[in-house]
Amino acid sequence: MVAYLFPGQGSQHAGMGEGLFDEFAELTRTADKILGYSIADLCLADPDKRLRNTQYTQPALYVVNAFNYYKRVAEQGRPDAVAGHSLGEYNALLAAGVFDFADGLQLVRKRGELMAKARGGGMAAVLNKTEKEVRDILADDGFDDLDVANLNAPTQIVLSGLRSDIERAKDVFEADGSCQYVMLPVSGAFHSRYMTEAQGAFAEYLSKFDLRNPDIPVVANVTARLYHAGEVWDTLVAQLTSPVKWSESIRYLLGKGHDDLVEVGPGRVLTSLTRNIRQDSEPLIVDEPLTSDEQTRTTEVPASQIQSQQSPIGRADANAAGDRRDAAAEPVTNSATNRDLTAAPDLGSGSFKRDHGIRYACVTGGMHHGVASSDLVAAVSESGMLGFLGTSGRTLGQVDADVASLKRRLDQGRPFGVNITHNPGMPGGDDDIVDLLLRHEVRVVEAAAYLSITPALVRYRLAGLRREPSGRVLARNRIIAKISRPEVAEKFLSPPPAELVERLRAEGHITGTEAELSGELPMAEDLCCEADSGGHTDQRPSLSVLPGMLRLRDDAMAKHGYAGRVRVGIGGGIGTPDAAAACFVMGADFIMTGSINQCTVQAGTSDLVKDLLQTIDIQDTGYAPAGELFEYGARVQVLKKGVLFQARANKLYELYKRHGSLDELQPADAEQLQKRYFKMTFDDVFAEVSAGLSVSDVEKAERDPKQKMALVFRWYLDRATQQAIAGAEENKVDFQVYCGPSLGAFNRWVEKTKMADWRSRHVGEINRGILEGAATLLDRKLAEIGTD
Template sequence: MHVLLFPGQGSQFKGMGGQLWRDYPQLTQMASDLLGYRIDKLCLEDPDNQLRMTLFTQPALFMVQALHYYRWREKGIAADAVMGHSLGEYSALLAAGCFDVETGLRLVQQRGLLMSQARGGSMAAVLGMSADALRTLLDERGLGQLTLANYNSPTQLVLAGETQLIEAAAHCLSAQGIQCVALNVSGAFHSPHMQAAQRQFEIFLQGFDLNDPLIPVIANATALPYPKGQVGALLAQQITSPVLWVDSVRYVMDQGNFTYTALSAVAEKPCTQALGKFVEEIRTTASTPAAHVDYALPPTDAQRLGSQVFRERHGLDYAYVAGGMFRGISSAALVQRMAHAGMLAYLGTAGMPLEAVEAAVLDVLSTLKPGASWGMNLTPDTTYERGEHRLVQLCLKHGVQRIEVSGFNTITEPLVHYRIAGLQRDAAGNIQCQHRILAKVMSLAVAELFMSPPPVYWVNSLLAKGLITPDQALMAESVPLCDDLCVQANPAGPTLGGSLALIFPSMTRLRSAMINRFNYRETITLGAGGGIGSPEAAASAFLLGAEFVLTGSINQCTVESGATDCVKNLLQHAGLHDIAHAPNSEMLNDRPKLQVLHRSSLFAPRANRLLELFNQLDSLEAIAQPVRTKLERDFFNQTLSDIEAQRLNVLKDKSREREIQHVLTNPKVRMKMVLSAYWHHGLDRAASGLPSDLVNAQVHTSAAIGAFNNHYNQDAGFNWQSRHIDQVAVMLMTEAARQLRETRVFMP
């Protein structure tokens, strides 16, 4: 395996680049225009002594290495893998095709700016001491807060931390005859001191679409190849993570026949000093294990959150779910992007015609490989006759292997049909389930229904209709209706306003009791949803024992969401208190309330006003004329008589004659039919995409969107055009894992 190596900051010198600047005039001019100064003059002459400054060093080194790589590539030499030391990792990613040179320069320019602004920390190189010995010494002298920031070789390490502690460590080491050299840097790089810079860089990275490497790139933060979809996340993580150079070199050595070329800052010769010496020393001490910092967060920590059972069951990299949002807000594009990133998402089908749902399913299938992890949402849908049956038939027709069910208070025949139709036996006679169900519930009573085997009466009905086999009916006695159950404490839209901290422990006990009662072979995993909009909320859910987290509100405000741009513009500025409660469309006080966006919309107070009228009056005719005029003008934008005629025509088209007679002979029912049209009107206004219609828009959301905005908008105005669904997910999981790690919470 031949590996191309790129050095990091510290390898710069006046005159670097040489003839390369003249050989690549267009790239030289591009870089100079982007940076606002002559990059070639800086590198060749350094007239203002700026080349040593981080703000200038990083873009300069990246450009020289980029030009050197292009010259090296022109010789027709190929590499099997690439790796770079700290800043050099950007050159390695360029060589692997993750971005073009202009994008790389923009990233490095921002990285250099953020790192140059870091204050209050220092770094020092320690020579001639192993990592284990150094860590032991630091702990003994009360200097355990210092970070081992660079593992350059088995006997060259770099410390980072508060300046006072670095000075104390240097004095202690020098007194024992150990060489400790202070580094001329402005901050404690590659340590937790850089968290503010990392957060700002994470936001900056959202504006870029980064490709997966074409050849392996060994990451500084993990000493492993970059996984799929993780370029941005690992680049951000690199700012605070130690540079695991020893482990990185040993990884490629383990692949067999390791050879390398180290590209320096000057094209005429290879770098035979720093990187070469590191590699050769690592070669001669290959049997010595490298030490890792316990609290340093490898990106795999985010992937280890939650349940391994859940991840393996669905073939996921993260225990993270983007829940289905109605009317296609959870779009095909959203589902596809999440599947590519190793996470699970469900198409939002509620309120959509069957033809539109099928088109979305076919869209997903056209871009994802067979067996990819994705699913479809199913709700008690009355949009068309036998809606649940038709949706289940669509799932069976196209081989949809996962459904997410929400809004059910009882078990229906279509749910049972979908579940049992996927049961089969393996060669050993063990039950295998091909159809997975994730149930979103808000109460213990409903949870118990889904954690029980399918009701016998529905099983017998399906068997009598020939829709399942006798053996499938027998197997149904041994499996729960759902595989995964998400406890929704306070979700967007219909909500009971519960507390996750109160209901989740009870749900955990119920789950244990149900598994023991029915002796299930597979466990039912429990997840948490509702209000998951910040790393703190996700971390809290995992602390309660959640085996996965499910998000909703924050997903509406992403590029891939099917929400209109007008709605996304409102959501990206929503605060924690821009959420209101409205009555449900049935106008019954014992039904869950709706959580809706109150910013720029009067839907909630107007819906509450309609509920007051419904409770106070007995008929439409009892509404005073001034009030009726206001309703028709401001609420509905049409007369109540026209609304009545439209709703009756819908019932007529569906041949619901008995329902029509019931409406016409019962003034109160007639009144509810007309006034409840405002809820449909509100959904249509949200979907219209017209700013003038938003005053009556019904946008289901929760305070999670306010928490997300509050967390990520502090520095750089993280607008929705920069929010990609998978990147939002990785950010939440990564920061949640970091918080758990920093508080020393054990993660299995």
């Protein structure tokens, strides 16, 4: 289940809310009228440097948090629960319908004004000490006038009090060097006894407002438990002088099954805190009495009432119908099988999800030429899945910029990976990208099209390898190997080749320790069987390839005795809940989706391509020669409907096989290619190709007419991809678009919903919908066993 978290003071920055004030122009005008100044100017430019002043900070954050929430709800629907840190709690209550935007802003404005009047106070963060250790130091050293204000994480405690006492405590806490003591740039002793005067005035002001009961669960800062009916006024008044129990609030949400915690607002402060809380503590399981509303959530549901997977409902639709919220808090039981209903996060391997730091056993593949864009990968990551950045066909500079952007955007809080597609015609071609990934500390790669293990791949796998005190070998970097052939799978299931390891050690690329430990782990801890996918494919059906690879994995585990189990997933052909459910039933530890993702808002291809893709059916793809492996006869699966690329590319390959040079072509064929396919002469095409080759490669092609012909024909294939991504409408018939039949199946699944239009398809939402549908389908099928 999903919970939205709203940040408080400390997350503000000039430029926050860019684009939102125009999008929510009417609410912006409402805010300006209430505040008496331009909220957009304050947030975007801060010309008078007031954004760090509490009186202005709180309204600014409230507005930007609210706009971010409205935008997210429009795209992904309402959450199952909400919480907010200090000021952010007002946004949580807004999301739960306790008050409207205007009333909430008036409350926040008054709160900020009253808190800003409290002068002479100070606050400090104590890092690397638990709450008990902090309280013991305060008691032992006579700091009775300091209060614990924020319990942000298990070892991040914030103190509040008079500035003189806050400053005096610094030397005491730092005396033994075991912690950090960071003075915070505030002028008030917030969330402490020193806010009592402000509390009284705020209570009087608050009594003028009509506060409704929350309509979705809201976790209160004061109690780290849910608000209940009639408690809003008391809790908000108490919040001003009470500590923010943030760490316990997050643990409470996790204990209630809200595994997907999404920060909604500027910055990533809460994302970082949540990561630390997850790492340093366990979910809080609370045995508490159920309210009458919660009682209804545990009612058994007959199997006949379980939602059919044939009606794809996104989170927004489900919430509009009210069924997501009603099922939020407690497990629902299938009376036909006397077991809890399966949820999407239950599918797949638990160790796969834990090791990769994701909620769902779902991976999105690194589609070439940046179709798997940084926007797409970020959206996948933020939805609790693992996305791979597409690098094939991209320059090293472009990949570097994309990775840097993802690192900033995800703030180390959520995982992502990068694809490496091997080109056998370029030995050592993966060295540069591995250097880049090691420099950026990218922890997982998708290794595609590898027929053998390369030195660069070994170097990536072994970097940072160490033995833990328990004796277990710990790998810092992980590889998910895409495979379809048993002989290739065996190489990734084996330890790194000893000869490569020794060579890398001798050349100084790995340490002696890394070399010594390399024999204790496989090249890849995860294999993804590639079935009938878009792009490069061996056209193997998943019903055949997955069982064979699972047996191969079991044999390798028995042979090598690895400490951890190698996980085996499947990709190719997965576009509906039915397909995903079948994969999990066959034993897949995870699924990988591809074709369906390129027809989403976040995909890095043209709108023209997406318009074509949203109309295809399962029969509308075919096979064509692969550009980078043209001479070898390798094939890729591509879009067939609405374009001529497949037919033209196959004709080029047939001509290449039958002739030794361009000069040997029949005159009619040569004319057709130059006038209709290339729209350029062969000489002009070769000149353009030569501009990107080394002198030696050009000379080689001039000496070898067959090689020259291959270069000219490959130019058409490469250009067809570039034109498709760019959306060059005048060359639409020549678009090359990697695609498998799974997208046709997906289109049929959503044809009577808003997702029939790709502009309503968001990559996180469609993958989560497939998983949720698969879970529902599995329960329904289980309930039907023996009933007919």
